[in-house]
Amino acid sequence: MRTPSIVLGKEIRCAGLTKQFDGAAVLGPLDITFIAGQTTALVGPSGCGKSTFLRLIAGLDLPSAGSVCIGSQSPKEVAKRGALSMAFQDPALLPWRTVRENIALGAKLARKSDNGVDDLIALVGLSGFETHRPAELSGGMRQRAAIARSLVSEPELLLLDEPFGSVDALTRARLNAELPPLWRKRAATTIMVTHSVDEAVLLSERIIVLSERPATVVADLSVTFDEPRTAKLIDGHEFQSRKAQVLRALGVAV
């Protein structure tokens, strides 16, 4: 049993967070505090506002009302320190850069050293494709390159928007096993949007289930298993009961 590492002053506090587009409410009001060093999964129906939520936390959009505070700083200030990174739903690779250059860009933009690039390339299974350009990769390979780019700057706050969306089941299982220790080792606060309930239960220490648009919190569950977690957990009773809880919150009959 691992004690959640509560680092005071680095938690993410969303207070009364609301977003409207052209007067139509898309999100909130949300009052959520993400505990530092924890991995939180966000699940919810498509179009409910999950990406919008992540964009507000990243400071890419401004809330219509309410606020986001990371420790004592605003998202923009955290971004300026190079302590934030995000893997988008769309991989957003630059077509004129090779895989290696695209991944190293994450370190360069955050003003960090790019020593870890080669290890990460191996980890996401892109060895041998370092000098390929994005146009020569498959959709899943592009997504893996984008994940590697988000990790290379060793961020304090990691935002993942459906990071494994178009990755095959086998690679997905491997990444599920290998990536979480990586971000936990660095005590990164991770917020991950996923459509896979299995993945949410397996990877996170907390699951927040959101309602239909405008998104509000339907359920807030903590997930504790013996560490390190392995794929064997999935067959266990505890795992299945957690999963059923999430599915019920999503309105799926179990």
Place this chain on the structure above:
Amino acid sequence: MQIWAGFMTALVAISLWGGAAHVFSESVLVASPSGVWAFVSSNSGLLVRATLTTAQNAALGFVWGNIAAVIMAGLVTMQPRAERVVSASALVIFCLPLVATGPILRVISGPGSAPQIALAGLAVYYTTYLALLVGLRAMPRSWSDLMSVYGRGSFMTLITVRARASLPYLFAGLQIAAPAAFLGAMIGEFTGAERGLGVLTLRAMRGLDVDATWSLALISATVAVLAYALVGRIGERLVGYAPVIILSPPKPPTRRNIWPGIAEMVAAALFLLLLWQVAMDVFQLNRFFAKRPGDVVRYLAADADARLTLWVALKETMAATIPGFLSGLLLGAGLAVAVILFPKATRVVLPVAVALRSIPIITTAPLIVLALGRGATGTITVVAVMIFFPTFVACLQGLRQAPQQIIDVFHTYGAGPVRVLGAAQIPAMMPALFASAKMAVPAAILAVTTTEWLATGKGIGVLMALTSTTSNYNMLWSCIVAITLVAVVMYAAVLWAERMVLAIYASEQLT
């Protein structure tokens, strides 16, 4: 392959030309290939020297004009609020009719090559500026999000992402600019230079020397095509990847308050008037030829005859400009669409189109007018030819930018090429079409005034030429103001149409 196609086209063109010369042998219109050959071989030394002079001036103007364009586009991208004032000033300066600025620059600078270089620079900076501006904005939102996530501002985004992403657009602009610089340098030479192809052309036209006119037209066309091809080749080398595909969600049209826009326009106008006045005072230019805004107002207010003369000339000019402008755009876009529908036609159409646009308008204008008469038809044709090619190239680029995924979706439903065209490719072409329309406004005015001056003897072009030779500088400056205002109004009309259409199709181009 392309070289082969170009060669075949040239061969066909020469045989057609030989045939035409045979048929029209009685007229003074078409030189025969043998006549041209005789002229070129007996004047080869002179022609080589003249070509080198003009090419050198054009190259210098090309460099300076494009440096200015890059600086302005970078500035506007980082400071979008400056766009209106910068763009409006750039546009107005670009719309100043070369037919009038040439003589004035000549009076100011005396003999030498300064006016040629200045006119070549003036002929290119605006096209490059617009193309680059489109390119700097043609960026998926996720790329700028990526930069913000790492807390990087607009300058870092400009140099790491936008600059590189805009390269294909920049080279499309530079490619069009290369023949334009040549044309600008030639017009500069008309104003009393000692050497150059422009000087020889003017002399040949005045003497109605058909062989010489054709030879010079061919030489200028060849140089222009070579410059075009060279820039294209360098671009291919440097860009080296398939152009970026833009998939950004369309924004619903927002009813923006128009007053801030109008305020910005007024600010730009005041800024330009101030610039005009201050520049002349600072350089202590002689009031006799360097009129200030106040002089023009006083002159037009006092003299009713002058107002009438100006109005009549302006009407004649517009009667050719508007139809020529519209038909040039329509022809360019239409041919681009045709080429997409019948890809095999590219090989024939492209070399012909390159040749047509690259032949400096100066040398074709008198020939076209001779062929079609001094009425509006001749001038309209010259304008259409001038506008056609940049529009065609830009639209073709736009059509080819249509996202392949979307086209694929249509194909999986068995949609034919026409459906795909309407649903995916034409929308992708719209930003390019409007960028061309904007560039076409000053080009149309340049073509009309030059044709009027050299060939038809009508309209404001000839009024400007007359008044600069009779030293009626009050009227000359009034003409400049009038024609510039017309250009601004036409430009505003294009902008308005663009807002309407792009609001639906390509929201990332709107700021």
